[in-house]
């Protein structure tokens with residue numbers, strides 16, 4: 194950090210940041226300490242509005258794009274510069290926590306608030322972003338807003354996306370625009386000078402090692418599959434085994450074979466069957482239809498390829514009597530953040546005397562899609578017991594404040610070092 198900025202950048206306000214978290218946690222509060230805040234639900238829209246109002250009070254422009262991504266813009270001294278952007282998402286899992294996503298939005302908000310108070314001007318405009326539909330619970334796919342914004346996903350089919358109740362994304366974006374009626378139109382793909390995202394780690398490493406800040410090196414790649422096994426329904430009382438084409442029996446064979454394929458003595462492979470449906474689902478009927486999903490992740494693209502490419506054949510070979518079809522629904526390589534941005538985060542940590550370590554991200558984040566779009570980076574902070582996607586998720590006020598401080602300091606350094 195340059196002497197100028199080290200002296201200029203004051204401390205973030207720990208209490209204010211915590212109060213913001215507790216205020217935001219009321220939107221979609223479950224009553225068990227967590228939140229259930231689907232993307233652009235009424236609660237989520239109300240949250241967007243609160244942050245938009247905060248921005249309007251400071252005379253910042255608010256912009257919303259066609260996918261419901263919302264930007265709050267503090268002007269820079271050189272308006273020819275593309276903005277430096279920081280934020281994350283506000284939607285949650287159905288039994289989500291109070292910190293996943295929203296902490297990244299609020300860290301950026303606090304960073305900007307401190308600069309406002311200290312009257313620190315940046316050359317680049319600073320934007321706080323709330324990406325829409327990161328979790329992928331209400332609409333598919335995950336990280337939809339950032340993927341579309343950065344040009345990774347095609348526009349047509351996604352805008353028509355509907356939630357399980359048949360409500361379209363387009364309808365809900367209109368509702369957001371009505372709620373935040375002072376927001377103007379944002380065009381997709383409008384350039385960024387740089388992107389920085391804070392997130393809770395969602396894993397145990399930082400807490401176990403008592404480290405303040407994780408400097409994220411990469412986001413691991415992922416391949417996702419859907420497997421459909423078709424047999425034949427039959428009477429459970431009258432049909433002998435030899436005559437059955439039981440889809441569940443073959444599903445068990447397939448799952449066993451997949452467990453062997455993905456077995457990893459190093460325990461670096463992440464293999465999950467998160468959805469599993471048996472039909473018709475009647476007590477006295479031999480199942481004729483099993484559907485399940487495969488979520489496979491790894492940090493090395495070579496491993497993603499070699500194991501992922503075997504999934505189809507392994508599933509087909511393992512089934513004895515039923516027909517198996519395998520569809521790959523996602524194939525994303527691992528994403529490495531530029532060393533230059535990681536180094537700036539490290540410099541910020543050193544200057545504050547915070548402990549830090551480099552680590553890869555096991556979870557996907559919006560920053561994945563921004564990385565090819567502009568110089569990007571991620572900051573992790575510890576969360577209690579590494580628990581996330583859970584109502585018990587917790588990050589303490591001091592950890593949140595340290596994270597926001599590093600966001601503020603890093604944004605200032607990026608402002609000096611990045612081109613327009």
Ligand SMILES: [Zn+2]
Pocket residue numbers: 282293294327392
């Ligand atoms: Zn998240």
